[in-house]
Amino acid sequence: MGSLGIEELPQTGTEFPFPIVSFEPFLSGGEAGRQTVAAKLYDAFHNFGWVYLKDFGISEAEIEQMFARSAQFHGQPLEQKLKYKLNDPSVSQGYTADGAESSDPHGGRSHKECYEHRRVNKLAPAAGDLDDWTAWADDFYNKLIILAGHVRDALAMVLGLEPEAFQAQLKQLDGQLRLLNYMGVPRKVLEEGRNFRINPHCDYGLFTLLFQDQIGGLEVDRFHDGKFVAATPIPGTCVINVADLLQRLSNDRLRSTRHRVVAPQMTKEMSDAIGPDGVLPARKSTAFFVHPARDTLITPMVEEGENGPHYDPVAAGCWRDAITAKNYRLPIPMATPEQVQAAKCVEMRYMMAANIEKKPRILSCDLHLLSHCRNHATTTATEAVVATPRISTAANDPPAKALPEDKFFWTYTEEPHRTRRQAIIKSHRDVLQLCGPEPLTKYVVLAVVALQISCAVLLKDTPIVSWPFFLTAYIVGATANQNLFLAIHEISHNLAFRTPIYNRLLAIFANLPIGIPYSAGFRQYHLTHHKSLGVDGLDTDLPTAFEAVFLDSVAGKAFFATFQLLFYAIRPMFIFKIPFGPIHFLNIAVQVVFDAIVIRYLGGHALSYFILSSFLAGSLHPCAAHFISEHYVFERSQVKGAKMPRDVPIPETFSYYGPLNVLTYNVGYHNEHHDFPAVPWTRLPRLYEIAKEFYEPLPYHKSWPYVIWQFILDKEVGMWCRVKRAEGGRLVGAWKESEVQS
Numbered sequence: 103m104g105s106l107g108i109e110e111l112p113q114t115g116t117e118f119p120f121p122i123v124s125f126e127p128f129l130s131g132g133e134a135g136r137q138t139v140a141a142k143l144y145d146a147f148h149n150f151g152w153v154y155l156k157d158f159g160i161s162e163a164e165i166e167q168m169f170a171r172s173a174q175f176h177g178q179p180l181e182q183k184l185k186y187k188l189n190d191p192s193v194s195q196g197y198t199a200d201g202a203e204s205s206d207p208h209g210g211r212s213h214k215e216c217y218e219h220r221r222v223n224k225l226a227p228a229a230g231d232l233d234d235w236t237a238w239a240d241d242f243y244n245k246l247i248i249l250a251g252h253v254r255d256a257l258a259m260v261l262g263l264e265p266e267a268f269q270a271q272l273k274q275l276d277g278q279l280r281l282l283n284y285m286g287v288p289r290k291v292l293e294e295g296r297n298f299r300i301n302p303h304c305d306y307g308l309f310t311l312l313f314q315d316q317i318g319g320l321e322v323d324r325f326h327d328g329k330f331v332a333a334t335p336i337p338g339t340c341v342i343n344v345a346d347l348l349q350r351l352s353n354d355r356l357r358s359t360r361h362r363v364v365a366p367q368m369t370k371e372m373s374d375a376i377g378p379d380g381v382l383p384a385r386k387s388t389a390f391f392v393h394p395a396r397d398t399l400i401t402p403m404v405e406e407g408e409n410g411p412h413y414d415p416v417a418a419g420c421w422r423d424a425i426t427a428k429n430y431r432l433p434i435p436m437a438t439p440e441q442v443q444a445a446k447c448v449e450m451r452y453m454m455a456a457n458i459e460k461k462p463r464i465l466s467c468d469l470h471l472l473s474h475c476r477n478h479a480t481t482t483a484t485e486a487v488v489a490t491p492r493i494s495t496a497a498n499d500p501p502a503k504a505l506p507e508d509k510f511f512w513t514y515t516e517e518p519h520r521t522r523r524q525a526i527i528k529s530h531r532d533v534l535q536l537c538g539p540e541p542l543t544k545y546v547v548l549a550v551v552a553l554q555i556s557c558a559v560l561l562k563d564t565p566i567v568s569w570p571f572f573l574t575a576y577i578v579g580a581t582a583n584q585n586l587f588l589a590i591h592e593i594s595h596n597l598a599f600r601t602p603i604y605n606r607l608l609a610i611f612a613n614l615p616i617g618i619p620y621s622a623g624f625r626q627y628h629l630t631h632h633k634s635l636g637v638d639g640l641d642t643d644l645p646t647a648f649e650a651v652f653l654d655s656v657a658g659k660a661f662f663a664t665f666q667l668l669f670y671a672i673r674p675m676f677i678f679k680i681p682f683g684p685i686h687f688l689n690i691a692v693q694v695v696f697d698a699i700v701i702r703y704l705g706g707h708a709l710s711y712f713i714l715s716s717f718l719a720g721s722l723h724p725c726a727a728h729f730i731s732e733h734y735v736f737e738r739s740q741v742k743g744a745k746m747p748r749d750v751p752i753p754e755t756f757s758y759y760g761p762l763n764v765l766t767y768n769v770g771y772h773n774e775h776h777d778f779p780a781v782p783w784t785r786l787p788r789l790y791e792i793a794k795e796f797y798e799p800l801p802y803h804k805s806w807p808y809v810i811w812q813f814i815l816d817k818e819v820g821m822w823c824r825v826k827r828a829e830g831g832r833l834v835g836a837w838k839e840s841e842v843q844s
């Protein structure tokens with residue numbers, strides 16, 4: 103716990119898990135005082151990601167006045183508040199009603215309304231209105247931005263960075279004052295476990311100053327292990343939490359803190375007084391999100407001895423616009439295709455591309471949400487809900503019951519690979535030496551392409567509907583083409599050559615016997631699968647709810663297993679479209695020319711052989727089982743039906759260590775591959791050996807053929823058995839682009 107002494111803890115008699123730091127010595131204590139406070143803040147952030155600050159120069163009376171001003175704003179009629187509606191992510195100022203922010207994936211939702219004030223004089227109450235409300239908001243904003251500047255300076259002092267460099271990146275701060283009102287919802291709405299006052303999330307600026315009233319309910323996942331602890335209100339304090347951009351800037355020395363707001367803890371007397379059908383007290387809080395100025399490029403500041411930056415630089419404005427737009431399902435105004443390309447962060451590129459290509463989806467949870475509205479339509483708590491424009495046509499929608507229950511395993515935990523990678527690197531630094539291209543890959547590709555072309559030559563006059571044709575296609579062709587699929591997979595991580603373009607060209611070559619061009623497009627979808635594992639709407643390896651509903655039977659699963667290839671080919675186009683570039687055109691052109699040559703010189707049977715081989719490679723074939731075995735959840739001991747406890751992480755990647763790895767570029771080492779996508783196929787077994795204590799305890803598959811058998815016949819395994827998360831854009835779970843890209 104570093105320098106934080108026990109005297110810093112409040113004397114409440116209960117165990118209080120967070121440090122409280124007085125900021126007074128920083129403001130008036132000279133250099134020594136500043137250093138002491140800075141060190142305490144750093145310790146607190148480093149160890150907890152969360153600190154209570156007292157004596158920070160804003161009086162209790164001013165905080166009380168702030169809550170009164172918040173009540174004054176939120177006390178206005180809804181129609182009035184909707185006049186200030188937030189509708190432009192790059193302005194990010196205005197009112198958002200209950201339900202405006204992305205719904206929770208469990209089908210639940212966050213019950214809150216907010217007003218964001220940003221001093222851009224747009225969408226604020228007019229001067230003179232509400233007793234000069236905007237003048238008060240500007241004034242309070244100014245106080246907070248000054249405090250934020252002090253906190254930044256304190257961090258600069260102790261981050262082990264050149265203060266000038268740190269401050270150069272953060273010279274100008276851009277705050278966002280958010281006045282939150284958590285209306286009094288019926289307690290059942292929160293206590294049944296699906297809904298929140300605010301979903302678990304990380305903030306996405308640099309850090310946040312947060313004031314809360316005395317109601318309580320704020321909880322923090324201190325160690326990112328899914329165990330939330332109460333951050334009880336303490337009068338006269340504000341809390342500060344680290345947010346995503348500071349984590350990136352500090353190269354992971356400070357960690358963005360996950361938090362949520364749930365029903366307040368109540369004594370038995372309070373609970374009895376409210377009664378089982380009563381309404382929970384409303385709660386107010388005010389957050390001040392501290393962002394860098396729009397044009398700032400957030401580049402990780404690497405300390406001596408660290409192994410390079412963990413993240414690519416990201417443009418602060420683009421980052422903020424994209425995440426705000428995602429959270430409120432607004433279009434991103436600045437995202438022209440050129441800007442998408444220019445965005446300095448691969449994650450942003452995909453988010454922005456998805457946003458351009460696709461209208462915001464109506465999520466299935468919106469219908470759950472409707473059912474809530476109807477159930478509680480007569481209570482005061484949901485007045486705002488019923489009037490929210492997005493759902494005002496409730497009466498015309500199909501009954502919520504028409505929607506089948508969503509049985510995916512929705513999780514709030516971060517994807518497991520990043521954390522495990524960090525832990526492995528910490529214990530075994532030498533694993534990093536396994537990263538880098540494998541020269542053997544190109545020779546294997548050459549041999550397999552040659553084998554397939556030879557088979558096509560030999561079968562050019564054999565009837566297609568004949569045993570020799572079919573058996574060769576199944577035994578040799580499907581195995582070879584599955585091997586080429588996995589060569590393309592390997593090459594998509596730039597693991598054949600050091601130079602990216604050589605990898606792209608080798609992938610196009612490996613694509614030839616597959617008959618259909620796909621290597622260029624596959625890469626973008628696949629890197630998104632790594633980067634946003636399990637994230638609904640980004641990871642195209644996930645079946646959609648539509649597929650899961652229709653294929654939820656033995657026959658349906660048999661159909662899926664037989665026609666897997668078609669699902670993998672067609673599904674991504676429905677999820678999001680990737681930007682098309684020269685490499686995609688080259689891929690198509692080369693393939694069309696190759697197919698034309700095959701038809702011209704070998705005939706239609708030869709091309710049919712290639713296509714049949716590809717189809718069978720993604721059908722009922724032992725090697726095709728890897729598609730299912732990698733991420734479908736078979737581990738029932740950990741998962742009882744779909745009712746997984748919210749805080750228990752579920753295994754979502756499964757390895758297979760059997761002999762078929764020889765034919766498939768060791769893709770069975772799948773946990774290992776997701777942990778270290780920069781380790782090529784030949785060195786994955788070595789990775790397992792080095793980090794055995796991490797991999798041995800994980801559940802794994804013993805037989806691929808049995809995976810297909812069990813997938814089809816076992817009633818407890820099926821299309822719904824996937825872990826999904828909806829918060830990918832707000833969680834930091836990235837590795838640097840160059841690690842994946844090059």
Ligand SMILES: O=C(O)CCC(=O)C(=O)O
Pocket residue numbers: 280282300305312314320361362363386387388389
């Ligand atoms: O209301 C609170 O205590 C937390 C608010 C919050 O986390 C947010 O608005 O991001």
Ligand SMILES: [Fe+2]
Pocket residue numbers: 303304305310361
């Ligand atoms: Fe937050």
